Amino acid sequence: MFAIYACARHQVTPKECHLHAVKRIFRYLKGYPKLGLWYPKESPFDLVAYSDSDYGGATQDRKSTTGGSQFLGRRLISWQCAMDLESST
Structure with missing residues (x-):
């Protein structure tokens, strides 16, 4: 949760490091496709x-x-x- 919030703080003026962080989050989610509630x-x-x-x-x-x-x-x-x-x- 915190990682997503931390990335969202920079969505108005993102830098390349923020893009890399978002890509890491998506790689994690792609690696666990059966996660759910x-x-x-x-x-x-x-x-x-x-x-x-x-x-x-x-x-x-x-x-x-x-x-x-x-x-x-x-x-x-x-x-x-x-x-x-x-x-x-």
Whole structure:
């Protein structure tokens, strides 16, 4: 998830290194064509959420990144990733 988000940050003014990163992501996805999400009816209803933040860790612009994921049992049901609009000081 983070690799895709990191590449998406540069889609307005991409450089060659960003193109190489996107190609690596596509090579990974091509190597695992049967990956997918499956939610059987008999799965237990155990809702678990995780989150993480990196306050000002981006060396280029000092913006914070926050992300999270929610699982139902062992299966991912949602995720999010966001960057602050303001730079950390």
